[in-house]
Structures are given as C-alpha cells and as structure tokens.
Amino acid sequence: MGIPIDGKSHAKALREETTARLATARSASNDPAPTLAVVLVDPDDASEVYLRQKMSAARAIGIEVRVDRLAATIEPATFSAHLRSLSQDPGIDGVLLEMPLPHNLSREEALLAIGPDKDVDGLHPTNLGALLRGSPTILPATAAAVIQLLEREKVPLRGAHAVVIGRSAVVGVPTALLLLQRDATVEVCHSKTGDLAASLADADLIVAAAGVPNLVRGSMVCEGAVVIDVGMNRVGESLVGDVAYAEVLAKASKVTPVPGGVGPMTVACLLATVVELSLRRRSTGGDDPWHQPRS
Ligand code: NAP
Numbered sequence: 001m002g003i004p005i006d007g008k009s010h011a012k013a014l015r016e017e018t019t020a021r022l023a024t025a026r027s028a029s030n031d032p033a034p035t036l037a038v039v040l041v042d043p044d045d046a047s048e049v050y051l052r053q054k055m056s057a058a059r060a061i062g063i064e065v066r067v068d069r070l071a072a073t074i075e076p077a078t079f080s081a082h083l084r085s086l087s088q089d090p091g092i093d094g095v096l097l098e099m100p101l102p103h104n105l106s107r108e109e110a111l112l113a114i115g116p117d118k119d120v121d122g123l124h125p126t127n128l129g130a131l132l133r134g135s136p137t138i139l140p141a142t143a144a145a146v147i148q149l150l151e152r153e154k155v156p157l158r159g160a161h162a163v164v165i166g167r168s169a170v171v172g173v174p175t176a177l178l179l180l181q182r183d184a185t186v187e188v189c190h191s192k193t194g195d196l197a198a199s200l201a202d203a204d205l206i207v208a209a210a211g212v213p214n215l216v217r218g219s220m221v222c223e224g225a226v227v228i229d230v231g232m233n234r235v236g237e238s239l240v241g242d243v244a245y246a247e248v249l250a251k252a253s254k255v256t257p258v259p260g261g262v263g264p265m266t267v268a269c270l271l272a273t274v275v276e277l278s279l280r281r282r283s284t285g286g287d288d289p290w291h292q293p294r295s
Helices: 007-029 045-061 076-088 107-113 125-132 141-152 172-181 196-200 245-251 262-283
Strands: 035-041 064-070 094-097 161-165 185-189 205-208 226-229 233-235 238-240
Touching: 007 045, 007 141, 007 262, 035 045, 035 076, 035 262, 045 064, 045 262, 064 076, 076 094, 076 107, 094 262, 125 172, 141 172, 141 226, 141 262, 161 172, 161 196, 172 185, 172 205, 185 196
Parallel strands: 035 064, 035 094, 161 185, 161 205, 205 226
Antiparallel strands: 233 238
C-alpha cells in the first residue's frame, strides 16, 4: 500500500519560501509589490472560483492582482492589442491568460502578444526554446509543479524509467524535457500509443497528463512505482484525475490525489514565477529588451 503525496502541504511550503524571498527583496529595495494581470475571456462560474483561490494565494504572498474580464465577442485584433498593452505596461510584472479561449481567438497569437518577460505561463516560444536547450528561465507551471513534488518527495530521477502520458506543449512535453534534464530515461505516450499498459509495466515513475478519467489502472502499474496524476476531469459534480486512485495506491509507493496533488502546487509555482519575473525586472532597472522600439 502506497502513500498519498500531499500536494497542499508542499504547495504551502513553496508559497512560504516565495513570501520570504519577496519580503527580503522588498525590505532591501522599497520596490512596489509585484503585480499580476489575469485575463479571462467569457469566464464561467468554475473559472471564477479558481480565480478567487489564486487571488487569495497571491495576496497572501504579497502580489497585487489585477483582473481583466473580456467579452466572448472581442475581436481577435483587439484581444491581441489588449494583451500587448498589458505586456508593455511597466506596472505589470506578469500576464496570466486563463484558458480555454473562445474558438475565434487563437492561443498561439495570444502567447506571442504576451512578451517572454511577462509570460507567467512559460509558454512563449522564447521560453519554451530555452527549456528545450536545457537552460530554462521561466517554466510552464504544471511541469514545474510535477518536478517540485518529485524533488520535495526525494524521488530519485537519475536513471529512472519515467513514462509521461500526454504530449501537449503545455504539460506533457515540458514535463518530459525536465525529467530528461534530470537524467531520467523518458518515454512519452499519447493517444496513438499502441499498448499503453506495456509502456507502463516497468515504469519507475508515471506522469499522467491525458485528460482521460481512470486511464491508468492498478493492473498497469508496477509495485513501488511513483505516480503523478496531472489530470483534472469534471465527472458530474466531481473533479477526478487520470489515475484510478484507490487501485493504483494499492500497488504504487506514492501517488498524488486529485484534488490536492498537482493542482495546488501548480498555483504555487505560478506565483513563484510572478515573483521571479518582478525581481528580475527590478534587478535590470526595468529594462525590457523585448519591447524596445525596432530601428
Ligand atoms: P491536451 O492538450 O488535451 O493533451 C492531452 C494529451 O493526452 C495529448 O497528447 C493526447 O494525445 C494524450 N491522450 C489523450 N487520450 C489518451 C489516451 N487514451 N492514451 C494516451 N494518451 C492520451 O491536455 P493538456 O492541456 O496537456 O492537459 C492534460 C490534463 O491535465 C487535462 O486533464 C488537464 O485538465 C490537466 N491539467 C491539469 C493542470 C493542473 O494544474 N493539475 C494544469 C494543466 C492541465 P494526442 O497528442 O495524440 O492527442
């Protein structure tokens, strides 16, 4: 029988470290509080609940939050211009664009409109490129959360056989790259993988990020494996992961629950990134190399 990984308490520890880091920096410099701009397009009740949780965690750390709610009818050009103006605002340290977007708005365009130095999500091509080269500056929050949990749980990664289920640019691929950079042997599975069970059979570490409830069953996991469940799936009124939790906990050594595993750590990583971006800008005197006029 394995043990649950307590994402809430690890996230609290990271938030406390971030709070202390910011307080030390501000006591030495008198700088204003970092400011995060959150952009929501056509928010529903669930996104408002998540937003309130993020805002209260941000304020507890000492981060100001500005929220822009935009109508679903916004024109793509106006939307991009809005993101660009937030990104160029010297009073804003990071821009967080909540997903999903309405179909008429392109996620790729939006990512480009937010400059890499304000890219809290770490998904701008410049930041993803740095990750690919092994010198990441800003990490995608969910991939960072997976690594934080593994490191705080002291899970050995060097030489471990890790299987990541999911190859999205937001979660699966960044997680696989970070594991590779920690010397794991990484296999990435996706919807066209022929035999997922065979891939998982001798995995020391499984990261499930497919968005498919109960995809990973107890019978697929080897004794003593560590299982990180990134999935967040609404089933009726409940939030469930990609892992059949009770079955897998019976075989694995450690498993993250949903909720209470990767989710809280993702928010803590996001807020740590806002502080990192703000301290970095202040240490460079507010210089913003991405928004200098082009000659
Ligand atoms: P996504 O863009 O839809 O990607 C899902 C990936 O899973 C794709 O690569 C897909 O393969 C693969 N996949 C789908 N069905 C599969 C199957 N039956 N077997 C193996 N692979 C399969 O989703 P995402 O944005 O990466 O998010 C993945 C999950 O993580 C979702 O549940 C999301 O809600 C959750 N999430 C959680 C957090 C958090 O903080 N906990 C943050 C972000 C996302 P193909 O590429 O072949 O289509």
